[in-house]
Amino acid sequence: MTRQLPSATVARLTVYLRSLSAMLADGVERVSSEALAETAGVSSSNVRKDLSYLGSHGTRGVGYEVQRLSGNIAATLGLTHDWRVAIVGAGNLGRALARYTGFESRGFDVVALFDADQLIVGNEVGWLRVSDVRDLEVVLARTRATMVVLALPGTVAQQVCDRVVAAGVHSILSFAPVVLQVPDSVNLRKVDMATELQILAYHAQRIHEPGDGPGRPSA
Amino acid sequence: MTRQLPSATVARLTVYLRSLSAMLADGVERVSSEALAETAGVSSSNVRKDLSYLGSHGTRGVGYEVQRLSGNIAATLGLTHDWRVAIVGAGNLGRALARYTGFESRGFDVVALFDADQLIVGNEVGWLRVSDVRDLEVVLARTRATMVVLALPGTVAQQVCDRVVAAGVHSILSFAPVVLQVPDSVNLRKVDMATELQILAYHAQRIHEPGDGPGRPSA
DNA sequence: GCGTGTGAATGCTTTCACAGCA
DNA sequence: TGCTGTGAAAGCATTCACACGC
Incomplete structure (x- = not known):
């Protein structure tokens, strides 16, 4: 099969x-x-x-x-049952993801949200309370999350990623604008908004040759 | 050349x-x-x-x-000059994108942020004021935005997209969880978080059969 | 007929292996 | 010697075209 x-x-x-x-x-x-x-x-x-x-x-x-x-x-x-997802990073993007209702309806339960900032830890976001990232391993185990979304700055992404991997998570979706190193056993996918815009820029620039201003909207 | x-x-x-x-x-x-x-x-x-x-x-x-x-x-x-980007949709995701500092540093200026909700229009997000999506064409022209990011519900994405295209924009990045139809002259890229998780689910499910979930693949 | 299922052909991407130049 | 640059080979993915069964 x-x-x-x-x-x-x-x-x-x-x-x-x-x-x-x-x-x-x-x-x-x-x-x-x-x-x-x-x-x-x-x-x-x-x-x-x-x-x-x-x-x-x-x-x-x-x-x-x-x-x-x-x-x-x-x-x-593999969508016959729900998947438990933890989000690391409760900044603008992390909070937006935590509140995104599209996950629920497609079989993904957000069961934890972490941040390192003590001013944010304990706050409520949607129906979740922000956990301290220091408790990452404990909370991942307790919530039995099997997928992790990284929504944090590039500077700390690799170290958090390492802890997530060590905690036994094999599926990671990263929004951090860096290349993460993970073992082969881990499945890592990357979404980078700046990259997407740069790819658009490449194609846009090939059409209207760059003057000082980017193309005039000639219709 | x-x-x-x-x-x-x-x-x-x-x-x-x-x-x-x-x-x-x-x-x-x-x-x-x-x-x-x-x-x-x-x-x-x-x-x-x-x-x-x-x-x-x-x-x-x-x-x-x-x-x-x-x-x-x-x-x-084509990153020798800055690109002016407009974001349509000032919900959780749109606001997160508007405040994302990674764009600036990579040569993308967010010059406009739109929403349809009158309770949000006029609010400040970062250093931007939310414009009414009814003024889309006017504001796009005034700000000379040449790229648009769609951060709005699937239900209205196509109709807004059509207006954006009609306004002469050729580069669109969509976060809406729907397939958008655009003319060949338009460059459309799509980012969908639920899709990414589903792809992770496929690979995860191929490895460990989930313990407490119902149903396993039939032999 | 009509539209699925599928080998065969085409096109795209990556890898290999090595020639060529500092 | 070491590392780039690049044809040639291998590996994927998409498209074509048509046999097949409803």
Whole structure:
């Protein structure tokens, strides 16, 4: 049952899942690869290839059963139960993440929020109380969190990351603008907003040749 | 003159740039592809291939001049001048982004922050005043913002996105958990935190079968 | 027919290995 | 000698095109 899926496929499955959830809510019962591709912003052959990895059973000439496909993808992604997530860093971003309602609805429970600043520790954010990062190991164990989100300054990210790893966490999502070193056994994903803007800058600059001001909005 | 760089290379250039900035600050003058690869978390041959696209001039047997390489990459990415960025959505995430100091230091000026909620419009966030999203077109024009960050609910993302595009913006970074449709002339990048966690869930679930969760994959 | 499932072909990315130059 | 720069090879990912079954 455990053949590794191509990583590009895994990323797209999450998108399909979102589209399918919307369709389920709308009472749609069947969907073609063409229609699903449309809502997901990819090609239909890409959709079919991706779904074929699940050993998915669509019906030729008809399409896929929304309900069944949705359950199939959720199971494949490991979303059959909730995941307990801890957020380290209760600055602007950490607090925003802690209050983000999109996690809940997608099967992720935020069970702890940490900060090092004693002025913040003990405060309430949403329905959570901010824990002292000195108690990281204890609280991670007590809450049985298996995923950690790092929302802290680059300067301390690596040292906190090391403690998180030592505490036995294998899944980490980092918003810190640094490259973190982790053992192979740990799964680390990185989101960096400045990087994203820089990539946009590259493409923007290739179009309007840089004068002193960045392009005029010619329409 | 400038041939299109592979997109994977562009993404890594931003990482190199960060490493090089740190080295510059530390007074390091030269760096080998091996050393740079280490800090960036990629292979050294990957670094050399990437840099060779810039027609970059390293010195054989020695390495690259940090200062020069750094300037080279910045120029390639179009970071020789600041970019004016507007953020639409002053909820938790939007406010966190508006206050994020990492943008400034990387050449991105947040020049406007919008919201639709009349209770929020007019408030100060950092050194910005929240504008009414009804004035989107006017304020975008006045501030001459050329990049827009969408930090708003999925339900309104597409309609706001359409207005942003119509206003002549060609670079958009979206945090909304939906697939947005834009013309080919627009560059859209997407960041979705729930998606990232789902991808982590997939890998986590492939390793340890969860103990207290219901259901395991059928044989 | 129609739309899935899938080999085969194309294109993109990374790695290898080594020539070439300080 | 040491490290860059780069063709050639290997490894992924996407697209094509069409057989197949409803």
